[in-house]
Amino acid sequence: MYQEIILDHYKHPQHRGLPDAFDAEVHHVNPTCGDEVTVRVKLADGTIADLGWDGEGCSISQASTSVMSGLVIGKQIDDAMALQDKFLALMQSRGNAELSEADEDELDDAIAFEGVSKYPARIKCALLGWMAMKSAVAEAGWGTSADNGTAKAGETV
């Protein structure tokens, strides 16, 4: 479960730090491990123009947030949400994900978390940053319908 990529991101987190310019900030907590993450996003022209975060917790939650940041910054919001869905499905796969090569390319380093899906107690850790990102984007005004990104970490697991 502890792939080198995960440990690397934990030791050298990417996009850690809260940017001064942002449209929305959210704070999510995972009560099982006491993991916490704060995410700030800035949207522009239908993309996630910037995202920064700060957090504390287990390696899975912190590394996953780091990986997420690297993947979604600069992406079209729709694409970022689609990727979020893919990651969610990966986490719900109980270790039996069937991924196409295109999925694997898209998920990139996030594939390293596939092993986590076998440990129900840890899935919330891996999802924490992704859920926070989704909430932050919604709070920044993306989408209008209620089901766009209002899920809290855990609700979908």
Added chain:
Amino acid sequence: MAFDVETVRKDFPILSREVHGVPLVYLDSANSAQKPQVVIDAEADLYANHYANVARAVHTLGSEVTHAYEGARDKVAAFLNAPSRDEIIFTRNITEALNLLAYSLSNASTTIGADRFRIGPGDEIVVTEMEHHSNIVPWQLLAQRTGATFRWIPIDDEGRLVESAIDEVINERTKVVSFVYQSNALGTINPVRRIVERARAVGAISIVDAAQAAPHLPLDVQDLGADFVAFTGHKLYGPTGVGVLWGRYDLLAQLPPFLGGGEMIETVDMSGSTFAAPPHRFEAGTPMIAQAVALGTAVDYVTAIGMHEIREHEKALTAYALDGLQSIDGLRIIGPATPVDRGATISFTLPGIHPHDVAQLLDEEGIAVRAGHHCARPVCVRYGIPATTRASFGVYTTTDEIDALVRGVDKVKEMFTR
């Protein structure tokens, strides 16, 4: 017969299984202990050969099962050195035992003749900062129901009660003092007699949470001097679903019931009911028959080994483990760092590595430890940490297993610092 851990281990079938292809190293006994074959067999034997309901049937099975259930009460009474078997109440676990007391105490407010237990505004209920949630929440709820004030004795940096606070926090306003004998989060063994004496001096009821003491220390309720002592069966190598509340008979006799139902009554009339004498007053409904009987077997099991022998074995393990763990650079023991007045439960943290990561990586080596706040969140808050990793030992734990733990923790550390 001299204590021999290898002989003991043969009694526990689960200890021969593997986890992730390596032999299981079970260091989570404070969470729940494994079961010897005799306990597993006792439950099955009751169902296979003697089962019926207790206390109601005149037929042969009914009398056999009642005999077995009441026999378990005798065994527990002897185990605790209780003056009377009628002071032993079977509950679902210690959580229920503590709630039974908290609810019976608030029921006392509306019961004639139970004035001694009346609690209201201006009164104080005292616990300690190192309690398990099951010895915090029922008292917070009792305080809410009665308007009494909830207070606690603080803990110091080493994980011990602040001695100088005891006499201040327990005072003339105190009605109830409920505290843990051995902490499940810190391993600390508290000065029971000291606290009980103070409670008695101010006229408060004293209650001892012996959940973590019963499996590790010889327990003698007369020697402790408390009014109530409770423990839970599954940590004493017994089955799940059964716990014990011991109380002084004169207090139990005045205490109103918690749950109403069958077997707890003297007579029932549509205009009102009267209640049975203790212990049955507090055992409403069909009890956990097979579990209580198997708990009796567990008590026989540890008694045959000897609680003093178990204590000595675990004392040696604790000293060995404290040495081993503290040889790991940066590892911080949360709780007493020396083997004095502490039990075989050791919590620790490692800088920059979350306890859930430690526990998960140890699991890959077949080592079962617990990570989290151990249902004693105020302890973590006190030390400014989100959680700890906790290794806890039992009658079957070996020094080899502690070596495996120390090696495992070293490996985790190396993985994270590489």
